[in-house]
Amino acid sequence: MDWYETFDFDENPFSIDARENFDKLVDMEEHVEEMNYRINAGSMLVVEGPEGSGKTTLLMMAADKFGGRRKVVYVDCEILDKNLNITHVLQERFGIIGRLFNKKPKNMILLMDNVNYLSKKNTERIKYYFDQNYIKSIIFTANSYSRAKFSDSLRDRIGQRIVKLPKYNKDLAVEVIMSRTDNNEMFNDQIITKIFKSSKNLKELLHNCEKVAMSAAKKERRRVQMADLKVLSDKK
Amino acid sequence: MIWYKKIGFNSNPFSMKPAAFQPDVVAYDLEYIYDKLESAEILFIEGEYGTGKTTILKSIISKFKEDNKIVYYSFNAGRNFNLLGLLNGANSFLRRFTGLKHRNIILLLDEVHTMTKSQAKEILKYYQNGVLQSVVFVTHDYNCVTLPEDLQLYLEGNVIKTVPLSQNEAIELVENRIGEIDLFSKKILKRIFELSDKNPRRFLANCEDIARYAVEMEDYKVSDFHIDSVLEEVIEKKKKQREVLKKVVEPKLVEKIVEEISETKVSDDDQKPKKVSDKKEAEEKDEPKIEIKEVEEPKIDDKPKREKRFKVNKLVEGTKDPLGKIEAADENEVQAEEEPTSTDEIPEYKVFVFEN
Secondary structure, three states: OOHHHHHOOOOOOOOOOHHHOHHHOOOOHHHHHHHHHHHHHOOEEEEEOOOOOOHHHHHHHHHHHHOOOOOEEEEEHHHOOOOOOHHHHHHHHHHHHHHHOOOOOOOEEEEEEOHHHOOHHHHHHHHHHHHOOOEEEEEEEEOOHHHOOOOHHHHHHHOOOEEEOOOOOHHHHHHHHHHHOOOOOOOOHHHHHHHHHOOOOHHHHHHHHHHHHHHHHHOOOOOOOHHHHHHHHHHO | OOHHHHOOOOOOOOOOOOOOOHHHOOOOOHHHHHHHHHOOOEEEEEEOOOOOHHHHHHHHHHHHOOOOEEEEEEOOOOOOOOHHHHHHHHOOHHHHHHOOOOOOEEEEEEOHHHOOHHHHHHHHHHHHOOOEEEEEEEEOOHHHOOOOHHHHHHOOOOEEEEOOOOHHHHHHHHHHHHOOOOOOOHHHHHHHHHHOOOOHHHHHHHHHHHHHHHHHOOOOOOOHHHHHHHOHHHHHHHHHHHHHHHHHOOHHHHHHHHHHOOOOOOOHHHHOOOOHHHHHHHHOOOOOOOEEOOOOOHHHHHOOOOOOOEEEEOOOOOOOOOOOHHHHHHHHHHHHHOOOOOHHHOOOOOEEEOOO
């Protein structure tokens, strides 16, 4: 029996896998709508927000909505180094044949995660492909857009199209946990506040909530108590 | 339903991609450029972001693609510059097989600010031996490119500066985009243009956002209310700027300065010339707007002066950095940034290609 079944959940309510959390975003409807519009309208959009604020989840939602016919490419720039060649990334959709014949893609949707790690050279290439219509629309995510190595001409194309996700704060933490647990009284505000204080960001908050909930589940309690928070300090 | 579909468009009419719409080429004296290319000259087009450099290149391609071989290369395209490879690519399989080669190739080079002096020399060599009929270099600033001196001589009188759209040209641009649809009045477009700091891309972006806002509210005619709602922050910022100016600068000067920076409110009579330069412009309304400096060559003098869009500057000797240091630095930098050409050398990265 998995720990979350104690709380009548079919799956882990604190999962941080962006692909599983489309329905768990809080107050994001407007941002999702904006992102979907920009993709349809053929523009660039920057989603800016701290770690754990839901940037990757937004991109995964876009991939889920617009995916198919190999038109959507998701790239996590954090895992790339500066030797990445975005040309090859776009040609991925044609596989080996695409590379051999230098086949050019058209109207791709590019989802670039963590662009703070993207080299200037690659941003220039992206601009070129966008201008040439190989790429129809691009969604960038960044912890800090101002620190991204974007050229002036690329910034000129992006203009004011920046969505800022809310910073990590106590109210947001309470709202997210209540939403994740369907307000089933598994956690109370006081306990969430305590966990909030020991977590740097939303991802860590969720991870810590999971640990605390597991501790309660072991003791076959359906409500988390202050005593369960001990697992957080034990770890440290 | 997306707003532009509600008014009968299949795609976004305010797309910012260069020449996404053919009629965008407004008020450009393309004939002047076409003449230069037909006369087998080398051109250099410089201009700020969003002034239409890439759009001009796309127009050249559609004009000459039937009679000439056009080779377009952008230095930010991410490949290593290989001129011979590009030129061979312009030849058909049959020509390559028989050894016959095109000799009327027009080479279009975009974003040449990263081009090195040795690459420029190589291009010039192919131009001099007749393989290239003409070459067009494009970037935002002529002075940031390191060119060999003999190439600079070829460019005398052939450096073209694209200038930002005028208010009327911007209005024409939007009218071309949306056709008969009466979504914006001229007065409204003027106000949006001023609030966009006369930047064409920002102007199109603002037109899109305002039109979207209005149509989503089921209003099919944009009003000041829609502008005020969408551009609230911009208007507020400009108000503050004016207040600061009023405090800092003498009142007499305020009016003059405010005229020069972007105005938020556009009145109907703003067409009347106010400044001396405006008067001159109005007087020369039908006169050419190509500004030719130090025209010595009879070829250029004989050209009928056309249109408003270009300032054609003859290069004055000594205005260009005599190279050396800059070039060496650039070359090192480029070499350091070279990417692997073999796919084997590409590192692993996290890429998903989504399929249903």
